[in-house]
Amino acid sequence: MSALNLVLESIYWILPAYIANAVPVILGGGVPLDFGKNFLDGKRIFGDGKTIKGFGVGVIIGTLVGVLQGRAELGFLISVGALCGDLAGSFLKRRMNMESGEGLPVVDQLGFVVFAILFGSLIEIPTLDKIAVILTISFILHYGANYIAHKLKLKKVPW
Ligand code: CTP
Ligand code: MG
Numbered sequence: 001m002s003a004l005n006l007v008l009e010s011i012y013w014i015l016p017a018y019i020a021n022a023v024p025v026i027l028g029g030g031v032p033l034d035f036g037k038n039f040l041d042g043k044r045i046f047g048d049g050k051t052i053k054g055f056g057v058g059v060i061i062g063t064l065v066g067v068l069q070g071r072a073e074l075g076f077l078i079s080v081g082a083l084c085g086d087l088a089g090s091f092l093k094r095r096m097n098m099e100s101g102e103g104l105p106v107v108d109q110l111g112f113v114v115f116a117i118l119f120g121s122l123i124e125i126p127t128l129d130k131i132a133v134i135l136t137i138s139f140i141l142h143y144g145a146n147y148i149a150h151k152l153k154l155k156k157v158p159w
Contacts, residue, residue: 017079082115
């Protein structure tokens with residue numbers, strides 16, 4: 001497989017995760033998944049940034065991408081994985097005393113991707129080179145997107 005082919009196939013494989021993770025930013029909001037409840041440590045379980053609607057629209061639209069790709073079941077698993085990874089990251093951040101929206105490098109960029117790969121692997125395990133490319137591209141894309149959002153004055157900081 002040529003390098004370009006590998007990169008394109010990797011993006012294609014993980015695409016439902018990117019969509020599932022991005023959609024809640026635009027269509028999410030409302031009642032939080034943790035219903036405002038605290039964990040045993042007295043801090044929020046996930047926080048206000050993780051909502052029922054965000055999770056729902058993320059799964060639905062991520063799965064639709066999988067349907068368009070002709071692999072609905074894989075798209076569904078990758079989407080659910082991405083959103084569960086996003087939740088796990090928020091759970092970890094709340095335990096670390098971080099406010100909703102505070103950045104945690106690596107976890108923010110790769111947490112949802114790692115979970116998406118794990119969930120998707122229930123029916124299709126990507127090759128190791130594909131996994132390596134997915135992780136690398138996800139890191140670059142995240143910083144690229146934030147840099148552009150900063151330049152467009154949508155974000156205060158470029159990370
Ligand atoms: N969002 C949502 N439901 C989700 C995930 C995200 O409604 N399950 C929306 C929220 O409005 C959230 C925004 O998308 O504020 C950005 O998502 P994200 O960066 O993942 O959350 P943060 O607000 O940064 O919170 P956290 O610190 O917990 O990651
Ligand atoms: Mg965030």
